[in-house]
Amino acid sequence: MMVKLIGCIVIIACSTSGGYLLASGYTKRIRELRALQYALQCLESEILFTLTPLPQAVKKIAARLDKPIDKIFAFFGQVLEQRAGYTAEEAWDMAIISARDFLCLDREDLDIIRGFGKNLGSTDRANQEKSFKLVNYQLQAQLVKAEEKRSKNEKLCKNLGFLLGAALVILLV
Amino acid sequence: MDVNVIFKIGAIGILVAALYLVLKNTGREELALMAALGGLVVVLMMVIQMIGELFENVRTIFQLY
Numbered sequence: 021m022m023v024k025l026i027g028c029i030v031i032i033a034c035s036t037s038g039g040y041l042l043a044s045g046y047t048k049r050i051r052e053l054r055a056l057q058y059a060l061q062c063l064e065s066e067i068l069f070t071l072t073p074l075p076q077a078v079k080k081i082a083a084r085l086d087k088p089i090d091k092i093f094a095f096f097g098q099v100l101e102q103r104a105g106y107t108a109e110e111a112w113d114m115a116i117i118s119a120r121d122f123l124c125l126d127r128e129d130l131d132i133i134r135g136f137g138k139n140l141g142s143t144d145r146a147n148q149e150k151s152f153k154l155v156n157y158q159l160q161a162q163l164v165k166a167e168e169k170r171s172k173n174e175k176l177c178k179n180l181g182f183l184l185g186a187a188l189v190i191l192l193v
Numbered sequence: 194m195d196v197n198v199i200f201k202i203g204a205i206g207i208l209v210a211a212l213y214l215v216l217k218n219t220g221r222e223e224l225a226l227m228a229a230l231g232g233l234v235v236v237l238m239m240v241i242q243m244i245g246e247l248f249e250n251v252r253t254i255f256q257l258y
Contacts, residue, residue, distance in 0.1 A: 172219060179215040183208055190204045191235065 028193070032185040039181015046170035046177075048088075048124040053163050055089040056125075056133065057156060064152040067145070074108060074141050075100040092119045112137030132158045198243070202236050 059081055066077035075097055082093035096115035099106055106114070116134055123130075132155060139151035209232030216225035251257075 176215060176219040176221075180212075183212050183215065187205070187208050187212075190201060190208065193201070 024193070028189045031189050031192075032182065035185025035188065036182045039177045039179070039184075042181070043174045043177035045124045046166070046174050049126070049129075050163065050166050050170060052088055052123055052125055053129065053159055053166060055086055056129075057159050057163070059085055059089055059093060060136070060152060060155060060159070064149070067148055068152075088119075088123055091122070092116060095119065108141035109137050112140055129159075129162050132162065198239065202239065205232055205236055208232070 062081045062084065063077060066072045066080065067074075070077075072080070078093050078097035078100065082090045082097055085093060092115045095118050096111055099111040099114055100108065113134060116130060116137070120130060136151060136155040139147065143151075209229055212228045212232075213225045216222075216228060
């Protein structure tokens, strides 16, 4: 009897926390998108106004950012500083691929920032400004979409985790 | 015959009702319907043996062979 009870509690706890984990992905994605927007704004002002060289600018920004997003910039700065013959676009791609696994961003978001990397450091200042504006606009659209998705799915995931766990327990008892 | 089956079915009923409400409130009517049907199927699987027994008993009592 006791073992059964403990098993039931374990199953419900696992499924509930699984649901919460799934739900937290939606919130995390929004937070990461915001951080990314902020980071790109910082990079924009570094490039357009203070005219810092890209490796230094990126390092400076990485130091200022919060946890998950700063990895992209730190890695990007490292690759640029090694002077291993990669262009900025290749380095940016590598940084995103290395960071992909622990970010909650989905494919669309990653495609947008990868597209941004294509222009990074390859054109003059006016064009850089344009590409910053474009990526900012696109990220804003993604943010709206992510917000919508979150309001639709977050509560559902939380409830669903618990309910499915309870269903499993009832079926097994 | 034990009473546990009745409690079990009641619990499944409550769960399916909650699931239905949650799914419906988040705008997934078709999934809500599927959940309700799934609950029905699960309960039927549980009681089908007993229904068979009941018919068998009725037949033996009224000697309908």
